[in-house]
Amino acid sequence: MKKLLLFLFCHLALLSFSQSVVKTPTAGLDAIKVTDLKKDLYEHADASFKGRAAGTINELKGAAWVAERFRSIGLKPAGDNDSYFQFFDMWRNRVAATSTVSINDRSLPLWSEVAIAQMAPASIDQPIVYLGKASAIDFKNIDVKGKVVAFDAVPGITPTNISLPTWRYQRLMMNTYGNALIEKGAIALVLIADNDTENVWADAVENFKVGTYDLEGGPREKVTATVPVFWVHASAKKEIAENNAQLKANIIIERFTYPSVNIVGTIKGTDPALSKEYLLYSGHTDAHGIRNVVDGDSIYYGADDNGSVNVAMLAMARAFQKKPSKRSVIFVIHGAEEVGLLGSRWFSSHPTVPIENIVAVLNGDMIGRNTPDSAAVLGLQAPHLTSNDLAKMVLEANEEGPKFKLDTQWDRADHPEFWFFRSDHLPYARLGIPSLMYTTLLHPDYHTPKDNAANIDYTKLKKMTEWMYRTGWKVANAAQRPDRVPNFKLER
Ligand SMILES: [Zn+2]
Structure with missing residues (x-):
């Protein structure tokens, strides 16, 4: 009996010891x-x-x-x-405020009239080739080598959805349409906003404006893109689509x-x-x-x-x-x-x-x-x-x-x-x-x-x-x- 009690006592003591280790x-x-x-x-x-x-x-x-x-x-x-x-x-890269963009010599104020969604240093003075709706582009047969191309951003998604922040909307547009045009040799892209994009313009612009940050040696320490991507408002579509419009852009990247x-x-x-x-x-x-x-x-x-x-x-x-x-x-x-x-x-x-x-x-x-x-x-x-x-x-x-x-x-x-x-x-x-x-x-x-x-x-x-x-x-x-x-x- 004593032995049993002693055993029980020790056992309990051990139990309480192990609990005291983890008990908050x-x-x-x-x-x-x-x-x-x-x-x-x-x-x-x-x-x-x-x-x-x-x-x-x-x-x-x-x-x-x-x-x-x-x-x-x-x-x-x-x-x-x-x-x-x-x-x-941190290394930071961003579009310098001295950068300029114009269509048919009408200057577009940075960020309010034109947003630069992909930074790349550029000096461009060329006609814009209008491709129509993004979803209707014949990617197989199109020749855009050396050209500035514009298209309507109509991905058929709702960017205001909380699960799809604007930077991902931009990424989706590029992954679905933009990158294919760049691979085919386009030297600049002009994306014409649809109504959905207009709704998130202000938010998207803030993300683009910030530019990129990275540690030394990181993938975004330097700007490696060579093709700038511009967003313009839906109101710019008429001019781009009808007039064989001319794009002039001088994009300067600040790095510090x-x-x-x-x-x-x-x-x-x-x-x-x-x-x-x-x-x-x-x-x-x-x-x-x-x-x-x-x-x-x-x-x-x-x-x-x-x-x-x-x-x-x-x-x-x-x-x-x-x-x-x-x-x-x-x-x-x-x-x-x-x-x-x-x-x-x-x-x-x-x-x-x-x-x-x-x-x-x-x-x-x-x-x-x-x-x-x-x-x-x-x-x-x-x-x-x-x-x-x-x-x-x-x-x-x-x-x-x-x-x-x-x-x-x-x-x-x-x-x-x-x-x-x-x-x-x-x-x-x-x-x-x-x-x-x-x-x-x-x-x-x-x-x-x-x-x-x-x-x-x-x-x-x-x-x-x-x-x-x-x-x-x-x-x-x-x-x-x-x-x-x-x-x-x-x-x-
Ligand atoms: Zn957080």
Whole structure:
């Protein structure tokens, strides 16, 4: 009997020991507060930061605000030179304002009358060959070598659909019609807007105006296109179609570098051996800056995208600060995500801690909107699955905490938005590091001035934060680091 009691006692003690390893501490959970999330987000997404666009002084101001919060919470600086900052240079290319375009010597003001959808340096003075409806072009027999060609953009799709942002509309037009004409030797394309395109003109132009950004050596560091693509309004069609119109264009590309910055802070783990390893939380500072007016406002505040995650990271930092884990935690709020995941590409190739010691990346992108009980996590379905252990932990954490109904569509390899490729976990996942992306998915205010602090569901944001914290706590305290799926290979 005694033996049995002793056995039971030991067994229970073991059980409670193993549970205490993974049980999320109440002290940490209590440190995650709606009041902090709200106060932080109203400040971080304030109008004074003018939408924190990548490659502007406002992004740097936003980053400085984050760094100051890191300092006040007590995170140890882990950027360059013992600071919270890791600066990097971006190469930017854009159409210079001195560029000119005219049809029949009538000058078309850049962006309002003519939009340059594909940048290429050019000096053109040639007649325009009008091809009619894009869908009626006889691509097999047409001869456009050395010519400037125009056609009506009538793809029969609705670009205002939320799942088809304007830059993808442009891509679709080029993939379906434009690129074939370029392959046949056309030296410039003029796309004549249809009604659908007119509806999204203002938004599309903002995307084209920005130009491209890339890190040195990246695919968009230099402009490689040689054929410019112009959009003109439907009202220009008559002149182009009837008069054998003449295009004169002098397109000048500006190329310069501009700094962006990652904000990096750590909380040291309590275990002498495991504290050399890191759990990485990831967000991004930049949003879309000042753009075309929507309902009287032109500041694209980026409260959900991605202020929601940045303030969640501050809340989790408070939680880990209160009750540190065995492994260390590194918080990286990346710069320049919206222009090509540049901050995460930079940090993953210039890590300030040994990259092999990063055991998992928990990235968030937009976690404060939509119905209170729904959410998604990407990285659970092959080929996006990086770690079976991590997949198990994130699902357990959901069951222990918020019990969200999880969307499974957006993680699929055949989902048309390919989101797994569009946020900061990607460069880490490509290195085989166990990685997840948390999100509450799209909403009609995405990338508009209505993505502001007033439209966030703070109760839901708190639940999402707790979910990320609970997952992180498991990762940071487990005896073994999460496994890595062997031969991990993404579909693109
Ligand atoms: Zn984002």
